[in-house]
Amino acid sequence: MSARAGIVVTGTEVLAGRVPDRNGPWLADRLSELGIELAHIAICGDRPADVAAQLRFLASEGVDLVVTSGGLGPTADDLTAEVVGRFQGRDSFLDEELERRIAAIVEPLLKRWRGLDQAAIEASTRKQATIPVGADVLGPAGTAPGLVVPPVDGHRRPTLVVLPGPPRELQSLWPEAVATEAFRAAVAGRSRYEHRTLRLIGIPESEIAETLRVGEAHIDRLGELEVTTCLRRGELEVGVRYEPPAQAAWEGLLDLVRERHGPQLFSDDGATVDEQVAALLRESQATVAVAESCTGGELAGRLSGPAGASAYFAGGVVAYADEAKASLLAVDPALIARHGAVSPQVASAMAAGAVGRLGADAAVAVTGIAGPGGGTEEKPVGYVCFAARLADGREVARDLVIPGERAEVRDRSTTLAMHVLRALLLGEPAPT
Amino acid sequence: MSARAGIVVTGTEVLAGRVPDRNGPWLADRLSELGIELAHIAICGDRPADVAAQLRFLASEGVDLVVTSGGLGPTADDLTAEVVGRFQGRDSFLDEELERRIAAIVEPLLKRWRGLDQAAIEASTRKQATIPVGADVLGPAGTAPGLVVPPVDGHRRPTLVVLPGPPRELQSLWPEAVATEAFRAAVAGRSRYEHRTLRLIGIPESEIAETLRVGEAHIDRLGELEVTTCLRRGELEVGVRYEPPAQAAWEGLLDLVRERHGPQLFSDDGATVDEQVAALLRESQATVAVAESCTGGELAGRLSGPAGASAYFAGGVVAYADEAKASLLAVDPALIARHGAVSPQVASAMAAGAVGRLGADAAVAVTGIAGPGGGTEEKPVGYVCFAARLADGREVARDLVIPGERAEVRDRSTTLAMHVLRALLLGEPAPT
Numbered sequence: 001m002s003a004r005a006g007i008v009v010t011g012t013e014v015l016a017g018r019v020p021d022r023n024g025p026w027l028a029d030r031l032s033e034l035g036i037e038l039a040h041i042a043i044c045g046d047r048p049a050d051v052a053a054q055l056r057f058l059a060s061e062g063v064d065l066v067v068t069s070g071g072l073g074p075t076a077d078d079l080t081a082e083v084v085g086r087f088q089g090r091d092s093f094l095d096e097e098l099e100r101r102i103a104a105i106v107e108p109l110l111k112r113w114r115g116l117d118q119a120a121i122e123a124s125t126r127k128q129a130t131i132p133v134g135a136d137v138l139g140p141a142g143t144a145p146g147l148v149v150p151p152v153d154g155h156r157r158p159t160l161v162v163l164p165g166p167p168r169e170l171q172s173l174w175p176e177a178v179a180t181e182a183f184r185a186a187v188a189g190r191s192r193y194e195h196r197t198l199r200l201i202g203i204p205e206s207e208i209a210e211t212l213r214v215g216e217a218h219i220d221r222l223g224e225l226e227v228t229t230c231l232r233r234g235e236l237e238v239g240v241r242y243e244p245p246a247q248a249a250w251e252g253l254l255d256l257v258r259e260r261h262g263p264q265l266f267s268d269d270g271a272t273v274d275e276q277v278a279a280l281l282r283e284s285q286a287t288v289a290v291a292e293s294c295t296g297g298e299l300a301g302r303l304s305g306p307a308g309a310s311a312y313f314a315g316g317v318v319a320y321a322d323e324a325k326a327s328l329l330a331v332d333p334a335l336i337a338r339h340g341a342v343s344p345q346v347a348s349a350m351a352a353g354a355v356g357r358l359g360a361d362a363a364v365a366v367t368g369i370a371g372p373g374g375g376t377e378e379k380p381v382g383y384v385c386f387a388a389r390l391a392d393g394r395e396v397a398r399d400l401v402i403p404g405e406r407a408e409v410r411d412r413s414t415t416l417a418m419h420v421l422r423a424l425l426l427g428e429p430a431p432t
Numbered sequence: 433m434s435a436r437a438g439i440v441v442t443g444t445e446v447l448a449g450r451v452p453d454r455n456g457p458w459l460a461d462r463l464s465e466l467g468i469e470l471a472h473i474a475i476c477g478d479r480p481a482d483v484a485a486q487l488r489f490l491a492s493e494g495v496d497l498v499v500t501s502g503g504l505g506p507t508a509d510d511l512t513a514e515v516v517g518r519f520q521g522r523d524s525f526l527d528e529e530l531e532r533r534i535a536a537i538v539e540p541l542l543k544r545w546r547g548l549d550q551a552a553i554e555a556s557t558r559k560q561a562t563i564p565v566g567a568d569v570l571g572p573a574g575t576a577p578g579l580v581v582p583p584v585d586g587h588r589r590p591t592l593v594v595l596p597g598p599p600r601e602l603q604s605l606w607p608e609a610v611a612t613e614a615f616r617a618a619v620a621g622r623s624r625y626e627h628r629t630l631r632l633i634g635i636p637e638s639e640i641a642e643t644l645r646v647g648e649a650h651i652d653r654l655g656e657l658e659v660t661t662c663l664r665r666g667e668l669e670v671g672v673r674y675e676p677p678a679q680a681a682w683e684g685l686l687d688l689v690r691e692r693h694g695p696q697l698f699s700d701d702g703a704t705v706d707e708q709v710a711a712l713l714r715e716s717q718a719t720v721a722v723a724e725s726c727t728g729g730e731l732a733g734r735l736s737g738p739a740g741a742s743a744y745f746a747g748g749v750v751a752y753a754d755e756a757k758a759s760l761l762a763v764d765p766a767l768i769a770r771h772g773a774v775s776p777q778v779a780s781a782m783a784a785g786a787v788g789r790l791g792a793d794a795a796v797a798v799t800g801i802a803g804p805g806g807g808t809e810e811k812p813v814g815y816v817c818f819a820a821r822l823a824d825g826r827e828v829a830r831d832l833v834i835p836g837e838r839a840e841v842r843d844r845s846t847t848l849a850m851h852v853l854r855a856l857l858l859g860e861p862a863p864t
Binding site for chain 2: 015017019020024025026028029038039040041042043045050053054057168228230232237239290295296298299301303305308309313314317319320321323327328357358359371372373374407410
């Protein structure tokens with residue numbers, strides 16, 4: 001049986017839905033990698049009573065580990081360290097060495113302000129350096145240290161990992177937390193799991209379910225693989241978790257998926273299509289341009305998002321109006337009049353225009369009807385045409401009707417455009 | 433005292449962080465509008481024991497209302513209705529009228545498939561029509577009905593609102609849930625609150641704290657306003673909640689904020705800058721174009737996002753490379769050589785080029801260094817220049833250094849560009 005954990009995210013803004021919680025999902029991924037089973041994620045406000053209630057609840061559920069985020073700052077409503085210490089029955093003390101380290105971090109940050117109250121600053125530093133007896137100190141990453149607080153000897157309680165709320169600080173302290181003796185003791189003697197991720201496009205979840213049924217007949221120990229499937233942005237993500245003795249079953253399943261869904265399987269090492277496209281462009285030292293209408297800039301935004309994108313991203317044109325398609329992408333107005341702005345012919349001309357006008361080695365074009373208005377019987381809302389083209393004229397194209405509302409059509413169109421571009425760069429046919 | 437509520441989001445994919453939870457934040461907003469205080473959001477898997485544990489926990493915390501999402505589908509692991517009924521001590525029964533309604537919904541959906549197992553379909557429908565005695569039925573919106581399940585008379589337990597997991601279905605059933613007698617009884621006798629939202633730009637949270645301190649001296653009952661502040665994308669959102677008798681205190685605070693932070697206060701009715709810009713463009717029947725570099729398409733994506741954007745969004749150019757700035761936006765290469773691609777002069781030329789090339793009434797341009805590379809001592813990572821320009825040459829411009837990493841610089845740059853455009857359309861000076 002694997003170790004079980006709970007996550008407690010504190011923060012009034014997160015609870016109120018004003019800020020999305022980035023820490024819960026990130027920690028869920030990390031716990032999963034360690035083979036620790038996540039039982040609950042709880043989000044509560046900054047009130048000590050609510051945080052303490054969550055800790056009691058998770059302890060009563062028998063989890064081995066609780067990870068908290070938030071409430072470690074210098075202000076009066078940052079009370080997590082105190083709540084956690086009391087929960088474990090540990091007194092708090094002022095760690096003077098930690099106090100000096102925090103003071104050294106704070107000092108240069110405060111230099112650019114004038115007229116600050118020195119006594120208030122010292123009180124804040126002292127507060128952040130006051131920690132439960134017997135806790136491991138992590139960092140600090142910002143000014144707040146993280147903590148690993150084990151139960152007092154003889155008490156059956158979870159070990160608490162106390163991390164700051166800002167995602168960057170939380171993420172940078174995590175490896176230190178995992179390396180502590182207390183963390184390892186809490187999850188000791190539990191199973192280790194292998195994790196694999198397959199990504200497919202153009203396939204419903206039920207097909208994978210059918211493949212698993214087929215596999216049962218001839219793959220030994222297939223039942224020992226824990227398989228989850230998840231549809232996202234039109235892609236199907238298949239997660240597989242198993243204990244090392246089931247390695248051969250995983251390999252058998254991978255062979256079967258390749259055999260039955262080869263053209264749909266685009267990633268068997270966890271890489272996303274964005275990462276694959278970036279790697280292909282870097283390897284071939286090619287530049288790429290974008291010509292888009294219905295995605296309105298989101299495709300260019302996605303291609304230019306990764307650090308270092310300027311090495312391969314030449315630029316893009318968002319040609320919403322027909323005149324823009326003509327003036328900026330040299331699309332023949334007669335072509336638009338004949339086939340309509342949303343047509344495979346115009347998508348192809350847009351891609352050719354982007355290659356020419358932006359002097360790129362390749363271009364990808366999207367034109368479609370995102371809705372809610374603008375649909376016709378022949379070309380309904382969601383009808384989208386894609387073309388990806390190399391400077392020498394080689395092209396991969398695709399058109400289809402994408403279900404869903406405006407934001408979904410735009411989002412799934414950017415994903416499909418990435419796949420059409422990937423196919424072009426690999427010399428493969430368009431995704432089905 | 434206001435009614436208190438908890439939210440339980442069920443779903444293994446959400447717990448594992450593979451799908452972001454959209455229901456918790458949405459429900460948090462709705463509860464807040466109703467003046468119901470949210471104590472906890474919990475995310476757990478599909479295991480009945482985990483869902484039941486969350487219900488027990490929230491009941492022990494004394495909440496009046498629990499809203500659940502997910503676990504209402506036709507498959508074997510959709511067990512919320514059963515868990516909820518047992519928790520409230522209510523037997524379940526097959527609601528035959530509901531069974532007929534679900535069957536009528538399912539039938540046309542199944543017509544396009546062949547070889548389906550009729551007995552399995554009927555079993556699924558029966559499962560979804562089996563509900564706790566005394567529950568109100570909501571919908572169904574998809575094929576799954578929602579439920580409002582009050583406690584059995586004489587039991588001090590929360591009323592449970594049971595909603596399906598798909599966000600669109602959940603959202604469409606919510607008004608029906610709120611209108612039920614059981615819902616109203618659960619939150620009856622509790623306070624009603626007014627909610628106001630102020631939005632400011634270019635101001636730290638501490639300034640609002642100082643304004644509240646100043647207000648205490650002369651605004652009667654100011655302490656009865658519940659004020660929360662939240663920094664997001666470089667904007668400061670100030671939420672104010674109060675019971676109706678404190679109306680005059682709210683008005684006094686609003687006057688004080690206008691007096692002290694007039695130039696920074698851009699919205700006092702909850703409208704976002706995106707909504708304001710869209711409304712200004714629609715009212716003036718003007719079109720707008722975008723010329724962007726470091727934001728890489730995200731600004732165009734944001735302007736073109738709302739339904740109906742094609743009425744005012746002419747298009748955009750993502751000019752990452754210098755050659756693209758020259759060829760697509762007619763920026764003089766000598767200007768780039770003299771001042772650098774990231775300069776107020778080039779931002780202004782990009783805006784002028786976008787107006788001309790896209791035949792728009794206005795344009796907004798951004799050029800900057802998003803990082804992580806590309807910074808210099810004079811122009812560090814985060815240095816960004818903005819210009820918004822009308823066809824007649826009137827212009828609003830701004831340049832500054834935005835702190836943070838690549839994604840944050842890009843994100844905050846799109847927000848600031850919206851504000852520079854807003855200022856242009858209103859004939860106001862650039863935001864500070």
